[in-house]
Amino acid sequence: MSSTGPRAATTDRTAAAAPTTGRRPGRSGGPRKATRNRAGRFREAAKRQLIPWLFLAPALIIFALFKFVPLVRMIEMSFYQVRPFLGDVYVGGANYDQVSSDEVFQDAIWHTVYLAVGTTAGSIVLGLVLALLLEGQVKHLWFVRSAVFLPVVAAMAVVAEVWRILYYPNADGAVNSILGLVGFGPSAFLNSADTSLNSVMVVGIWKGAPYDMMIFLAGLAGVDRALYEAASVDGASVWRRLWHVTFPALRPVFAILLTLAAIRGLRVFTEVFLLTNGGPNGSSEVLMTLIYKLGLERSGELGVASAGSVVLLAATATLTVIVQVLRRRGAHR
Amino acid sequence: MSGVDTALGLDAKRGPVAVIAKTVLYGALIFVFAGPLVAIMIGAFIPVSDPTKLTVIPDEFTLDNFRQAIERDVFLYLFNSFVVVGVGLLFQVLVSILAAYALARKKFVGSTLVMLAFLGTMMLPEEVLAIPLSLVLADVPVVHVNLIGSLTGMIVPVIAWGFSILVMTEFMKDIPVELEEAARIDGAGELRIFWSVVLPLCRPALGVIGIFGFAMIWDQYMLPLLVAVDNEQFTLPLALRTLRTDEEVGVGVLLAGSLLALLPSVIAFLAFQRSFLRGLTSGAVKG
Numbered sequence: 001m002s003s004t005g006p007r008a009a010t011t012d013r014t015a016a017a018a019p020t021t022g023r024r025p026g027r028s029g030g031p032r033k034a035t036r037n038r039a040g041r042f043r044e045a046a047k048r049q050l051i052p053w054l055f056l057a058p059a060l061i062i063f064a065l066f067k068f069v070p071l072v073r074m075i076e077m078s079f080y081q082v083r084p085f086l087g088d089v090y091v092g093g094a095n096y097d098q099v100s101s102d103e104v105f106q107d108a109i110w111h112t113v114y115l116a117v118g119t120t121a122g123s124i125v126l127g128l129v130l131a132l133l134l135e136g137q138v139k140h141l142w143f144v145r146s147a148v149f150l151p152v153v154a155a156m157a158v159v160a161e162v163w164r165i166l167y168y169p170n171a172d173g174a175v176n177s178i179l180g181l182v183g184f185g186p187s188a189f190l191n192s193a194d195t196s197l198n199s200v201m202v203v204g205i206w207k208g209a210p211y212d213m214m215i216f217l218a219g220l221a222g223v224d225r226a227l228y229e230a231a232s233v234d235g236a237s238v239w240r241r242l243w244h245v246t247f248p249a250l251r252p253v254f255a256i257l258l259t260l261a262a263i264r265g266l267r268v269f270t271e272v273f274l275l276t277n278g279g280p281n282g283s284s285e286v287l288m289t290l291i292y293k294l295g296l297e298r299s300g301e302l303g304v305a306s307a308g309s310v311v312l313l314a315a316t317a318t319l320t321v322i323v324q325v326l327r328r329r330g331a332h333r
Numbered sequence: 334m335s336g337v338d339t340a341l342g343l344d345a346k347r348g349p350v351a352v353i354a355k356t357v358l359y360g361a362l363i364f365v366f367a368g369p370l371v372a373i374m375i376g377a378f379i380p381v382s383d384p385t386k387l388t389v390i391p392d393e394f395t396l397d398n399f400r401q402a403i404e405r406d407v408f409l410y411l412f413n414s415f416v417v418v419g420v421g422l423l424f425q426v427l428v429s430i431l432a433a434y435a436l437a438r439k440k441f442v443g444s445t446l447v448m449l450a451f452l453g454t455m456m457l458p459e460e461v462l463a464i465p466l467s468l469v470l471a472d473v474p475v476v477h478v479n480l481i482g483s484l485t486g487m488i489v490p491v492i493a494w495g496f497s498i499l500v501m502t503e504f505m506k507d508i509p510v511e512l513e514e515a516a517r518i519d520g521a522g523e524l525r526i527f528w529s530v531v532l533p534l535c536r537p538a539l540g541v542i543g544i545f546g547f548a549m550i551w552d553q554y555m556l557p558l559l560v561a562v563d564n565e566q567f568t569l570p571l572a573l574r575t576l577r578t579d580e581e582v583g584v585g586v587l588l589a590g591s592l593l594a595l596l597p598s599v600i601a602f603l604a605f606q607r608s609f610l611r612g613l614t615s616g617a618v619k620g
Binding site: 049065068130133136138156161215218220225241245269273 | 338339340341342343344358359362363365366367369370372373384385387427428429431432434435436439441442444447450451454455456457458460461462463464465466467468469473474475489490492493498523527548551552554555559570571573574577584587588591594595598599601602603606610613
């Protein structure tokens with residue numbers, strides 16, 4: 001990393017000495033004669049091509065070591081039974097067979113999709129409602145927005161710990177006592193197989209909605225005010241105005257949020273790991289917590305865990321491409 | 334007729350009923366979203382013997398939670414977190430601006446491919462790569478270093494971040510090329526142009542990638558989980574789980590630890606709010 005500094009500096013000095021033929025051919029008439037021969041010009045072009053790579057080198061090296069090498073390893077391992085110290089055994093698609101047929105994996109995949117869809121939809125809807133309610137220039141609204149935005153800023157580990165406390169499965173627990181006020185019985189939340197996954201989802205929405213709100217607010221700020229005027233001159237109700245003016249203008253925002261959700265939704269780990277660790281009885285086990293258990297806690301199932309990761313990555317990539325295609329098509333219309 | 338400035342037009346609604354309704358609404362929203370975090374702050378300073386004692390209304394003040402948290406090495410974890418985020422962010426910003434400079438200001442063969450590769454890394458977070466990453470960290474290819482059990486292992490993988498590079502690239506593209514050419518005619522070299530022409534103009538974007546990088550590194554969980562082998566290397570977010578499972582300490586101690594993990598990110602957000610919000614929209618629009 002630090003070695004690129006001086007190296008870039010030396011090429012830099014030589015590059016500066018060389019004429020800038022590419023951009024301003026007329027300016028460097030003098031030195032150009034000296035490098036008129038083909039070899040000189042070639043070296044110059046090579047240098048021009050080389051400089052960007054020196055600037056890119058640190059990022060490329062880090063990405064290669066910690067993104068692309070692991071990616072290749074992961075795909076490779078997914079075809080092997082990985083046995084540390086004993087040598088790996090090629091098993092073909094057996095790991096993938098296990099991922100696709102094993103009931104534990106089936107459940108985890110279903111939970112992951114359920115959680116991702118629910119969190120995404122919940123965050124977008126609640127985020128939109130928040131944005132509509134908190135839109136405006138007034139100073140106190142700025143304060144409310146900042147307060148509402150705080151969950152986005154808090155580290156997931158902090159959020160998970162405080163929600164574990166809020167979800168205390170007893171009538172005196174914080175959320176339960178509020179539910180009690182409006183006449184709902186105490187829920188076991190994270191401690192019951194029936195409610196664990198939904199409880200995790202609520203935390204995800206609580207942390208995700210304010211983020212979506214801010215992006216919606218940016219979108220709302222860009223809506224043409226003249227259209228609002230026109231709508232009110234025409235005597236349109238607030239609902240009609242929302243439906244015909246505001247929502248169409250927010251279409252790009254929906255596209256952005258769906259793209260982000262496609263990338264982020266399926267890889268959910270930290271909140272589940274900390275809130276329930278997949279329990280009780282595997283009722284909230286998602287792909288990543290399962291992969292973590294198989295590959296790292298119990299170790300030895302690295303091959304199967306890798307196959308699961310490859311499936312997760314493939315699903316993420318597919319989703320992203322689908323959303324992008326829809327987005328393009330939407331933009332053309 | 335005029336004055337319709339927002340989608341719902343709530344701003345324009347005045348009169349006592351509307352004001353009361355709005356106040357109740359805002360109060361409820363603040364309670365729901367900021368309440369739990371305020372409860373951490375309050376709970377850290379009052380005796381909280383069990384989870385049912387969590388409140389947003391303080392009764393008696395104590396520093397006992399912090400005393401016990403410190404006995405359990407919470408300052409060491411906080412220090413670790415600061416080392417990781419400090420060193421990590423410094424290098425992350427540096428790596429990002431270098432890469433962005435090449436992508437935004439240079440024409441070269443393969444630039445589209447590099448851009449695609451960078452975009453691709455955004456689909457490869459630590460979670461998805463966890464399994465092979467743990468092996469790579471134990472024996473880094475080419476250099477054959479074991480990074481497991483050292484803070485370095487939590488720092489090095491995060492110093493290149495696709496988001497940061499892309500935001501910076503988009504920003505640098507908008508800097509007029511004439512400035513650069515003028516400097517070149519004056520005989521400025523490549524590094525000189527980068528350092529004293531392009532970089533000073535990027536200050537707003539530096540704020541954005543700075544605050545986002547901070548939040549990203551502070552929120553890291555999987556990577557420290559893979560790297561840390563014992564408490565010595567725990568970052569604060571990672572250590573919260575041990576505080577929770579420690580049966581000798583009450584909920585108050587966990588809240589004290591949580592508060593220490595929460596405050597830096599909240600302070601950073603409030604201090605750089607503008608950059609944060611700008612990044613939220615600009616990054617997302619490009620993403």
